Amino acid sequence: MSGERGAEPVLRTVALRKTYRSRSGPVEALHGISVEVRTGELFGILGPNGAGKSTTIGILTTLVRPSGGSASVAGIDVVRDPVRVRARIGVVSQAGNLDRELNVLENLVFRGRYFGLTASAARRRAAELLERGGLAHRSRAMVTELSGGQARRVAIARALMHRPEVLFLDEPTAGVDPQTRISLWQTVREYQRDGLTVLLTTHHLAEAEQLCDRVAIIDHGRVLACDTVSALTTRTGGDTVLTVRYDGPAQDLTLPELPPGVRKTEVDGDRIRVFAAHTDGLLGGLITAGAARGLGVRDVTTVTPSLESAYLALTGKEYAG
Numbered sequence: 001m002s003g004e005r006g007a008e009p010v011l012r013t014v015a016l017r018k019t020y021r022s023r024s025g026p027v028e029a030l031h032g033i034s035v036e037v038r039t040g041e042l043f044g045i046l047g048p049n050g051a052g053k054s055t056t057i058g059i060l061t062t063l064v065r066p067s068g069g070s071a072s073v074a075g076i077d078v079v080r081d082p083v084r085v086r087a088r089i090g091v092v093s094q095a096g097n098l099d100r101e102l103n104v105l106e107n108l109v110f111r112g113r114y115f116g117l118t119a120s121a122a123r124r125r126a127a128e129l130l131e132r133g134g135l136a137h138r139s140r141a142m143v144t145e146l147s148g149g150q151a152r153r154v155a156i157a158r159a160l161m162h163r164p165e166v167l168f169l170d171e172p173t174a175g176v177d178p179q180t181r182i183s184l185w186q187t188v189r190e191y192q193r194d195g196l197t198v199l200l201t202t203h204h205l206a207e208a209e210q211l212c213d214r215v216a217i218i219d220h221g222r223v224l225a226c227d228t229v230s231a232l233t234t235r236t237g238g239d240t241v242l243t244v245r246y247d248g249p250a251q252d253l254t255l256p257e258l259p260p261g262v263r264k265t266e267v268d269g270d271r272i273r274v275f276a277a278h279t280d281g282l283l284g285g286l287i288t289a290g291a292a293r294g295l296g297v298r299d300v301t302t303v304t305p306s307l308e309s310a311y312l313a314l315t316g317k318e319y320a321g
């Protein structure tokens with residue numbers, strides 16, 4: 001593994017665009033995505049379904065052709081030199097795609113052989129990775145016999161057979177239970193500690209928040225913000241967000257005098273959102289204001305400063321990942 005933390009970015013996209021041709025017409029998946037990932041980072045692309053996460057990863061891993069802009073891995077352009085790019089990256093797609101005809105060990109060894117390892121080097125590397133992933137006891141198991149978490153760990157190990165510099169994980173924990181998710185996070189972190197750069201996509205706010213060094217929030221093919229979680233939270237005000245949902249439209253409410261510390265309020269359909277340093281004592285006034293218009297309160301939520309409150313501040317809507 002080469003490069004230093006904080007040196008030239010190992011991944012770079014500049015104004016990346018993608019238009020898919022489909023039977024129902026063109027689909028504009030990316031409208032200019034620019035991100036940089038530094039060597040050794042654990043970087044997350046966070047966004048709801050259809051945001052363009054898989055398309056971005058697809059371009060960086062040479063599987064999807066961009067319609068505009070550029071993308072490079074370790075300075076190598078993905079369109080001009082896809083073969084050299086592929087030698088440097090490991091990819092775990094959203095589907096996982098282990099070979100179901102082969103057992104766990106064979107899945108890894110075949111991949112090693114494909115990348116030019118000798119049979120004995122491939123077996124050594126596979127054994128090492130299976131040990132590392134806590135999978136040594138499953139090496140003779142068929143893929144169909146694995147739990148969801150084990151299958152994902154095998155897919156990650158397989159992607160690392162040729163010692164890539166960068167690991168791409170497209171929604172590595174989608175569809176697994178919370179406990180498995182946390183243990184997969186640990187596995188990913190351990191690989192990163194060994195010097196691997198990791199780019200993952202996720203639609204889970206908590207995953208981006210708890211796992212990643214830096215996060216790019218994307219939606220509708222655009223980067224809304226890109227920074228560390230704490231910088232995103234501070235930059236967007238670092239407020240607590242109190243949301244009151246009424247049983248009818250909230251736009252005609254006369255709001256009570258709001259105490260100091262309230263930075264802004266937003267009306268969104270049946271709800272009012274208050275962004276404030278602290279939300280003590282706000283709720284009573286909002287209930288009274290509703291009652292004055294014959295509105296009852298359906299529910300109340302409080303989001304403390306976090307990636308979730310940052311998302312609310314950036315987009316003006318709840319995150320619906």
Ligand SMILES: Nc1ncnc2c1ncn2[C@@H]1O[C@H](COP(=O)(O)OP(=O)(O)O)[C@@H](O)[C@H]1O
Nearest residue numbers: 020022027029048049050051052053054055056
């Ligand atoms: N092969 C394709 N043909 C047409 N449209 C596609 C194709 N792949 C993705 N899209 C569309 O591009 C947009 C972005 O998709 P995708 O990158 O898969 O998002 P995400 O991974 O964030 O869910 C969506 O509107 C999706 O429907």
Ligand SMILES: [Mg+2]
Nearest residue numbers: 053054055094
């Ligand atoms: Mg996807």
